[in-house]
Amino acid sequence: MLVQLVQLVPLDRLPLRVNNLPRSLREQLTRGRLGPWARVLVVVCPASSSLYVTDPHGVSLLTHELQTRRILEKVAASNTMSQRSLSRELGIALGLTNLLIRRLIAKGWIRIIRVRPNHVRYVVTPSGFAQQARLSKDYFLHSVRFYAEARDRVQKKFAEMVAQSSPIGRPAVVFYGAGEVAEVAYVCAQRTSLRLVGVVDDNQAGKDFFGLTVVPRAALARGRCGGMPYDWVVVTAADADATLRSTLKATGVPASNVFWL
Secondary structure: OOOOOOOOOOHHHOOHHHHOOOHHHHHHHHHOOOHHHOOOOOOOOOOOOOOOOEOOOOOEHHHHHHHHHHHHHHHHHOOOOOHHHHHHHHOOOHHHHHHHHHHHHHHOOEEEEEEEOOEEEEEEOHHHHHHHHHHHHHHHHHHHHHHHHHHHHHHHHHHHHHHHOOOOOOOEEEEEOOOHHHHHHHHHHOOOOOEEEEEEOHHHOOOEEOOEEOEOHHHEEOOEEOOEEOOEEEEOOOOOOHHHHHHHHHOOOOHHHEEEO
């Protein structure tokens, strides 16, 4: 038996047809124990659950919304886009691009215009433009919420760091990671006595980060980064894990001088 649900909602708001499912099946769905229903398109979970909802391609519902918005934007900007060029620009598989395009056509957000027997154009419909605007607004609000939550967390962590530092002088810090988290951390650091003296990131080495040149991890050593003394290494890498702990240990940086956001 296969069940196809179209959105993520709390159990108390499930459509009647889903509420009428056998209790055992509902429990399987909400607990993520799919068993023979492994091809369920979208799993409905309790409001408090953190289940990662996916479709048969293993792509989350939130990722589909992001890709939908990007496809609508790309097609609106150039109606000469092909599925292959969309796949290449979005960085997703051609099969997934085809699936998303077909969904947008079925929803009436994109229309096909056949130019030649073997060539078509995609055009965003008025309802597609309305959906694009809604998704853009949702993405903006999500970004604002992410920034606000990240800012509050980083400010709290920095307050702890300052409290652990010497009361004399301004603590010097090095960021390990030059991505979005580091940008939030930089803004937060301006409201403290912390002084940023270096930024380490192998993938961004040589690039500018608020007036500092990003250096590779080879420049990081015990007590110094690119020749500059520091007090703390602040991990601002989004993918911080056990491997990064081993990497920092190999550079000679004591664990007591590493601060994890």
